[in-house]
Amino acid sequence: MKGIDIKKWYHKYRNDLKCYLLLLVPICLFSVFFVYGFVRGFVFSLLNYDLRFVMLEGLQFVGFEHYAEVFRDKDFLNGLLHTTIWTVVMLIGNNGFGLLMAVCLMKLSRGRKFFLAGLYWPALVSAAITTQITLYVFNPTETGILNSFLSVFGIPPKDWLVNEDTALISLMVIPFFTGFSQKMIIFYAGLNGIPKTYYEAASLDTDSGVQIFGYITWPLLGPVVFLNVLLSLIEGMKVIAPMQLITPHNDFTMSAIYAMYIDAFENTNFSFAFAEGFVMFVIIMVLTVIQNLTQKETVVYE
Amino acid sequence: MNKVKTKGSIGKRVVLGLCYGTLVLFMLFQILPFYFSFVESLQPETYRPGGTLHLLPESINIKNYLTAWQGSDMIMGIVWSLIYAGGFTFVTVIIISLVAYVLAKKKFRGQQFVFLFFMSALMVPGEILLVSNYLLITEIGLLGSPLAVVLPGLVNIFGIFLLKQFMHTIPDSVIESAVLDGAGDWKILTRLVIPMSMPAIATYCIITFVGQWNEYLWPQLALNSVSPFDPIQIKLLMYRPTINGSENHPYASVLRTAATMITLLPVLVFYFSFQKYFTEGINVTGLK
Incomplete structure (x- = not known):
């Protein structure tokens, strides 16, 4: 009797079992490195898991104490300010120049592929290489390009990456002017998706490129602009590489995620670092939601 | 007129x-x-x-260049970077095409739930995982091992999403006829679905390879400071030549830039060989 039941059951669920068996390894890896990591991060943010003291004090539940502390932490707040500046500057620079490049590319009848290839490669340059290049450009002695350029006019060398007024700006200059590649490609694909007939129809009414851009290109490009702005926001809020590699432990360039990194891996205060991570997570979520709401208000003609 | x-x-x-x-x-x-x-x-x-x-x-x-090449031990960096980027790309592409195939082309109970389960990771921020995966790697004794560098990111959710979208365009009739011919899931995946998804898979592989090649933050944590298994990016960051005991000597700067150029060269060669996958790949990712 029982044997028949199992047979029936097996027959009924055989396909499902097979599918889950195929997914077994991915689901396990995913559960360990994503789900467990996330849940554990939250649980640990409520404990006192600080390797410097946990042996003496014993593992304790401290509630949301760390979260309150995060908003009083000088390094984190300082980092949040710099991260916000970085995000806004990169959002404007990379999307502005990216769109400009894409619009210029669309005007060309020849050489599109050449310019596309020639403008995209910096997207593949690693953070380590950018670090070395930036260190070289802003080198405090006359070895640096900037100082040796200024020395032509008799201006003495400055320590750009250390001074309060210039440190953050120095980090931002190169990514601001050259970091548009990824955005350019997305804008370019978006512009190519706008049907030519719209432009032909518009060209009967007006010769003004500005008008055509304002009434046709910009509204139809809405979803692509939305995507690019969202990508910029998420990338910008997570910035750590330039701060960590080019100007380590510099209060004038500290970013929020770098402050978290220091708390976790240098101070070994993992609970506090998790709290900082979750605060950043909530900030990014809120920004995403706000951006989604503004998107709904713009009309898309399609 | x-x-x-x-x-x-x-x-x-x-x-x-x-x-x-x-x-x-x-x-x-x-x-x-x-x-x-x-x-x-x-x-x-x-x-x-x-x-x-x-x-x-x-x-x-x-x-x-010769001095910088020897001084920075770049050769071992390149070997390990090739192992990390190559191995990671190979394994992750198998995993994500398997998941995408099962989610796009099979029907089973709880399918929607499994899909949402995976997609929930798009919400999980990488910086929290950076810390918790470091703790996990330490606890299971993998800290400092090359395996720790590649293990956490293997299930790439964005890749699953991208490939699943692409596989929806493969007609069901093709797979049904393969089933009638007696092909199993593995055979359908490797002989039919993967070859038919090649444009998406190639783009994914190339972008993943470069991404892994350029990675420094997680390898640095997973390998725990200076290690014989350091990839090329860390070799470059660790290279601090001194001339007469000074890092600020002009020639030290010359050697550092030479090491930078050595690190840049493979990426540029790779880029110009596969350039169309980078600049046209976006069409495959579903954005018109």
């Missing part, structure tokens, strides 16, 4: 000229820092900066 026409074409030419000008200008912005570094990397040992901006090196010194 004729006049208007000429005026229009002159205006168009001016616009076209401005477009070319803007594109060239920004290309220069991108190239200049690298060009100056390249010039610097060729300077001779006797080179002393100051007074002028060097548009060309005083003399061409290939020897710098």
